[in-house]
Amino acid sequence: MMSFPIWLPATLMAGALQAWRTAIQRRVSKELSVNAAGLVRYLYGLPFTMLLLGGYRMLFATPLPSPDPLFLLFCLGGGLAQIIATNLLIMAFAYRNFVVGTAYAKTEAVQGAILSFLLMGERLHPLAWAGIGCGVMGVMLLSTGGKRMGPMDFARALGQPAALTGIASGFFFALTAIGIRRATQEVGGNDPVLAALIVLAVTVAMQTAMQGGFLLLREPGQMGRVFRNWRVSGQVGLLSSLGSACWFTGFATAPVALVRIVGQIEVAFTLGFGHFYLGERMRRSEVVGLILVAGGVVLALMGSL
Template sequence: MITSPIWLPATLIAGSVQAWRTAVQQRVRATLSVNAAGLVRYLFGLPVAWLLLSLYEGFIARDPFPSLGAMFLPYAAAAGLAQILATNLLIMAFGYRNFVAGTAYSKTEALQGAILAFLLLGEVLSPLSWLGILVGIAGVLILSLGGKHVGFAGLVQALGDKAAICGIASGFLFAMTSVAVKGATLQVATPDKVQAALIVLATTVFLQTLMQGGYIFWREKDQFAKIVHSWRVASQVGLLASLGSACWFTGFATAPVALVRIVGQVEVIFTLAFAHFYLRERLTRSEAMGLALVAIGVILALLGSGLR
């Protein structure tokens, strides 16, 4: 059940900010390891996440800080770990193919998220929204092929390459992140869903900094000096990551996870724009067709939701 109309603008903003953050993070990846490139979004995003929560608590929230349920920390930790692994796999997918293809494969999370949300949260979508998912996935597959004309056998083969495996696995873990975030927000005893979302964000980013920072301290200590050296770009990644996550978490708290992920496919549109203008990657005719299908899928999903 959708509880607030804020979910739609929050999701659209999240998609645009995440595409921007991913493009900047791709620059960091040139000098950092996969794990270090993932850490910068949490390490530099942590102050932003806590600042957002502090400002909201100080100037907007009407009720005192709410109590947290017994499952709050387990859900937040599960969301944090799933997002760390998903981000690492997405960065690896970029290395095997390119920025656009890696992001396109990960956007299968819309379908995976809808299935997981139905199985784990009991969220039900209308037939029109399911049609929107399938149309959007078709657009994603066209984008992932990079203009190649292949039959069914060729498509199956393409889905077996390393970029596809990493991207699709990334999408699954991002879908798991969404479900865990939703579970964590339900453990926050407040009717203010934005407040709940920011509490989950601040906690999750803190746990992620500890988890991935601890791993790098254990296995890749040399990366800390490189992170400090690249602080100018890395801090941009952190800022954008926390702003984007604040919007994503708000969407998850106020609407069905599956619907948020479907509409979140607009990130692919922003991704292609950043790839073309920021990373100087060329836009092909097939990519334009894929974009059109993604846009149609989002529109169908919104119509199926009643535009609530």
């Protein structure tokens, strides 16, 4: 029996914050390279992440646990997978519009369900699997961009750069979720929220070092642009840290696949930001796709009861 009070609102909030952050980050990516735009969320998110951890400890007077040494390895693996996934997602934006690029990456729900079963033995109720299927149908409909496509047309579309990049992004996001869940399990203690914040702080610090070091070696000229765009980049960092704190809390308290299935509701927020914030037109197919995604979330929740 799964308890909703912690992981469910955390996952729903994570979806809203991630959609908002991604919308702003797309504007940043127009002025920065792929690697520089990726660094923004870690570099500017690190101070906010530390504040979240420090504030939580002060508020609840919680002592720091003693994590298992494997904790650092899982943080490193999950952090690296997220860097790769984020860069691939930014690359997908170059091929199609904001909503479609994100929709391809949302295949991470089904990929996460399969990987979490193979790597962690997490099992789902048949209703949850039905929810995955419904949600995948929804995001695939969104990925057509309103075009009428037969089975063969869709099969050919899957070979296009946007599809391949988005699906690859979803795969690495799924690996990220598994790495983070395993890291929280190695923290120890009885407070899953504290474990999530500790994993978040360590992971973001590692990501800042990895992505920042790579940028200095390969694209040193981009570093100045990263700091010159601090006003917008600071917003990305704040939303990234808040969203990641919610995602990590979800991973610490519920199976990866279940969190990712419910997290597909982010597509609804993505449609809203794409329409109102970026001025992209909402098509009828996107509305139908949204309904399918919402139906998938409902089925997944029914399967978790």
